[in-house]
Amino acid sequence: VGQAVVVLREDRAGEKRLVGYVVARDGGCAPAALRRALAVRLPDYMVPAAILVLDALPLTPNGKLDRRALPAPDFVPTSYRGPCTPEEEILAGLFADLLGLDRVGIDDSFFDLGGNSLLALQMIGRIRSTFGVEVPIRTFFETPSVVSLAPQLGRGGTARLALSPRRDDRSNAIPLTPAQRGLWLLDQIEGPAATYNLPLALRLSGPLDAGALAGALAAVMERHESLRTLYVENDEAEAQGILLPSPLGANFTLIETGADELPARLAQAAAYAFDLSREPPCRVTLFRLAEHHHILLIVLHHIAGDGWSMAPLLRDLATAYAACRENEVPGWAPLPVQYRDYTLWQRELLGSEADPNSLAAQQLRYWQAALAGLPERLALPTDRPYSRVASRRGDHLEFSIDGTLHRRLSGLARESRATLFMMLQAGLTALLAGFGSGTDIVLGSTVAGRTDQALDDLVGYFVNTLVLRVDISGDPSTRELLTRIREVDLAAYANQDLPFQRLAELLNRPRSLPLFQVMLVLLNTVEPNFVAPAVTGELEFVTTGTAKYDLTIAFAERRSADGMFQGIQGSIEYATDLFDRDTIAHLAQQLLSLLTAMVEKPDQVISTLYSIPECKK
Missing domain, CATH: 1.10.1200.10 (ACP-like)
Incomplete structure (x- = not known):
């Protein structure tokens, strides 16, 4: 092949397909053979549905490819098979x-x-x-x-019990979910802090109607009960107290500011310490830099939401804003359930731990066996020793994986019947072992916890934490390690319903010895987006300056509209009590080097892939 180009065509309405065009270098090209060769290296959806051989690629007068002049193929459906039964x-x-x-x-x-x-x-x-x-x-x-x-x-x-509105007396106190109770207890022990704040900042360009925005925010808080819930102690038990809908009041602030003061003001607002028993767990600040230039900051306490929640929150906000500009009521479909319904459903779903046949008892038995003899602490390459009380101060460092390595990581995962997350987990597991953390590597990760479709569009705290324990002894190859990780992760996913807080209570480890110190996350939720009349929104990075764990390594895939690999954005949040920035930069670089070696030599034992110098202590 001398020249080649692939384009996404839609020659018939609703049918988009990749089509390849090639110019042969010497002699002829066999399109079927080219497709077979590409299928070996690429996933099915990236293999062109047809390949046409041309004498030359059409060019514009400026010498650029003339995409409009590329001929449409005559598709013969050779690879697509349609359904044959109603189930299919x-x-x-x-x-x-x-x-x-x-x-x-x-x-x-x-x-x-x-x-x-x-x-x-x-x-x-x-x-x-x-x-x-x-x-x-x-x-x-x-x-x-x-x-x-x-x-x-x-x-x-x-099928398990379906989630539906609970027919409870709406005046009755609703208990906290185990996950909420864990955050509530931390708040009681440590006092109000920004550690579990979820800040979301949007740079808004265009003629913004601040009054309509305030009305839209009030409408969103009315729609989602979790945004107007207090967490109180009632008759010696914690309970959710749901407030009646009301104007935003003190929860919405408009601040005139300049660009120079903006970073400090954003950081200060993002680090707001909620009093969970006295105020709703959501605050909104609108920073006006110029007439058509604003920054909208939404700060949500984790007890009332999670990363997934941000997409429906912003989608509902945009819908409500468009309606409020026209003095209309938002035209959204009613939510099938509220968070209180989920709270009661979860208790019913899990059942009593005293019943050996309940879901809670079954999953508890799995986790007790999986985590038996858990190591006290991973030996991490810290710059300073652990203190008696962690300050929770943190910082972050960003790095990136290029598109080529992204594609190769996904390819190796696919060959091993694993996922990209499992491949990244293999890299981090091997890295920690290489830095002297031993062969019993324990990581934390999260699952969305939205196991019922009724929860897809609801703002609330559904995410659950899993403990992933992998044995890396025996010096396995990358493929062997992926097989081990796949087994561990699939078993954990099958037992994801038991709340992490309940597991931590039952294992009863001291607070100074958490179940894990390193969190690994692949952010594959829908990216929040604000689409409103005359206003465009762009996400703005903002941090609370805190760290929940010793290390949190987060990845986010980037793909083009046609599915092409465009790289992975990485971020490491680290506890500044323990680590210097140079050490974290070194960890990130070594992780990239190790992942590259793993895809280049997947059958070679991992110990031969290390290029890690002795870590400074």
Whole structure:
């Protein structure tokens, strides 16, 4: 091949396909052979649906590619197979809807089409709602296409209890969820702090109507009860106290500021310490820099929301703003449930731990066995020793993985029937072992916790923390390590319903010896976006200057509209009590080097891949 180009075409409405065009270097090119060669290296959705051989690529008078002059192919459906049964048809529709695709063939792998662990858990929830059966997460990973998954529907267990509005007396006190109770207890012990704040800043450009924005925020707080809930002690038990809807009042502030003062003012507002028993867990500040230039800062306490919550929050805010500008009522669909419904449903779903057949008891048995003999502490390359009381002060450092390594990491994960998260976990696990953390590597991670479709658009604290414990003894190869990690992670996903706070209470470790010190997160939730009339919104980075754990390594994939790998953005949040910035920069660089070596030599034992000098103590 002398020249080649691939474009995304839509020659028929609603049918977008990749089409390749090549100019042969010497002799002829066989399109079928080229497609087979690409299929070895690329996931199915990145392989062109057709390849045309041209004498020359069409050019514009300026010498650039003339995309309009590229001929349309005559498609012959050789790789796509449509559904043959009603079950396959429904499954294919569920796949396509969740993955944002026009259609899905019954042979297409969910993960090759862009699926990941988070989306797999969502798909299981949709299958549960649609078919009334429970498909285990391991089964989904092992049969990820429509044609292989459809026969499993008849073998699935009875679907779990569906989430629906609870018919409780709305005047009754609602208990805290175990996750909320954990944050409430921390707040009681440590006092109000910004450690668990979730700040979201938007740079708004255009003629903003501040009055309409204030009205929109009030409407969003009315829509989501979690945004107007107090957390109080009632008859010696903690409870949620839901306030009646009201204007924003003290929760909305407009501040005139200049660009020079903005960073300090943003940081100060993001670090606001909520009094959870006296005020709603959400504050909004609008910074006006110029007539058509504002920064909107929303600070949400984690007890009332999570990372996923930010997308529906901003979507509802944009809808309400557009309505308030016209003095209209927002035209959104009613939410199927509120957080109080989830609270009561979760208690019913888990059941009593005294009942050995309950979900809580079954999952508790798994976690007690999985975490038996947990090491006291990972030996991390800290610059300073641990103090008796952590200050929770933190900083962050950003780094990036380029598109080429991104593609190779995803490819190796796919070959190993794993996910990109598992591949990144393998890199971090191997890195920590190389820095002297031992062979029993324990990491924390999160799952969305939205196991019922009714929760998709609700603001609330649903995320759950999992403890992922991997044995790296015996000097495995990268492929062998991926196999171990896959088994650990799938088992953890299958037991994700037991609240982490309850597990921590039962294991009863001292606060100075947490279950894990290092958190690993792949941010694959929908990115928050604000789309409103005459105003454009762009996310602005803001930090609280705190660290929840010794280290939090977060990754976010970047992909083009047609699914091409564009790199992974990485960030390390670290406790400044323990680490200097230079040490964290060194860790990031070594992680990149190790990931590169792992994809280049996946069958080589990991000890031969290290290029890590002795870590300074």
